Amino acid sequence: MFSQKRILTKVALAVLASGLTLSAHAVTTLKLSHNGDEKAPVHIAMKHFADLVKDKTHGEVRIRIYPNGQLGNQRESMELLQNGALDMAKSNASELESFDADYGAFNVPYLFHDREHFYRALESKEVGDKILDSSRQYGFIGITYYDAGARSFYTKKAINTPADLKGLKIRVQPSPTAIKMVELMGASPTPIPYGELYTALQQGVVDGAENNINSITTYRHGEVAKFFNLDEHTMIPDVLVISTKTWDKLTPEEQTAMKQAGRESMEYMKQIWSENVDAEMKKAKDMGVTIVTVDKAPFIDAVKPMHDEALKNTAIADYVKAIDALAQ
Numbered sequence: 001m002f003s004q005k006r007i008l009t010k011v012a013l014a015v016l017a018s019g020l021t022l023s024a025h026a027v028t029t030l031k032l033s034h035n036g037d038e039k040a041p042v043h044i045a046m047k048h049f050a051d052l053v054k055d056k057t058h059g060e061v062r063i064r065i066y067p068n069g070q071l072g073n074q075r076e077s078m079e080l081l082q083n084g085a086l087d088m089a090k091s092n093a094s095e096l097e098s099f100d101a102d103y104g105a106f107n108v109p110y111l112f113h114d115r116e117h118f119y120r121a122l123e124s125k126e127v128g129d130k131i132l133d134s135s136r137q138y139g140f141i142g143i144t145y146y147d148a149g150a151r152s153f154y155t156k157k158a159i160n161t162p163a164d165l166k167g168l169k170i171r172v173q174p175s176p177t178a179i180k181m182v183e184l185m186g187a188s189p190t191p192i193p194y195g196e197l198y199t200a201l202q203q204g205v206v207d208g209a210e211n212n213i214n215s216i217t218t219y220r221h222g223e224v225a226k227f228f229n230l231d232e233h234t235m236i237p238d239v240l241v242i243s244t245k246t247w248d249k250l251t252p253e254e255q256t257a258m259k260q261a262g263r264e265s266m267e268y269m270k271q272i273w274s275e276n277v278d279a280e281m282k283k284a285k286d287m288g289v290t291i292v293t294v295d296k297a298p299f300i301d302a303v304k305p306m307h308d309e310a311l312k313n314t315a316i317a318d319y320v321k322a323i324d325a326l327a328q
């Protein structure tokens, strides 16, 4: 939150406005909440973001990061942020879909052809920038995106086709699109916050989940789910957001510094994520997890109706069309 120091400095300046030359700098400290581990690439990228913001604002804006859901899970953090009790949060497009329907565009399965296509969309004005700016009316705006890889099913048995998912309870994020996708693939979607998932897998509350390779390794889900099935149904970006109450108190120079730091840390994340994936795949194998290579065609067929529906959904149709056009 805005520290009292800034107010006190202003008071001090007013009191001392008697010809004295003061070079006091007010320091604004912003709290940033996320549900990830300190070893996760996204935490490292946000530390880089914090360093960049500090440099670009000459130490006037500092970001204090609270990892591991200390300030609440992703949903709770967003609610705190909307109420003005928290400055910043790292969420992802799946979770944000329930706060701002525009984010649902990223969640349509098999929308991105590859990582380059995904980045062309994130870095574009008509998709990436527009979605970051679309949520002001809901009390927050997006600063930047962070790579979170491709999401695949992981379970206690190999999933070679959607038929193998039949009857399985699969944990999903609280996203209408993720729920629909898992239903069309033939499984039963079960929304559970990420921080409760390890125990849910261990106790058999769910038979599996869907996420990137770091869930297997950094979050140790591979201790329970021994098959990571590479169907790669979605590429869902993490998103760094800020409360509009906090944003509006920053000076235009500070806002520009935040945006620039966001874009630079996104580039940094792009690089560290690429380095991370191969190493994490190897770690997963060392944990005894089987990486299953699948023919994606039947998975793509199972969710095809979702793309057609997305083109009829006024909240996201224009984005989906623009993303399709960026495929070449």
Ligand code: GCU
Pocket (backbone or CB within 6 Å): 035, 074, 090, 091, 092, 148, 173, 193, 194, 211, 212, 238
């Ligand atoms: C990814 C994402 C997180 C999210 C998690 C989930 O790991 O980076 O922001 O919480 O998926 O499935 O809940």
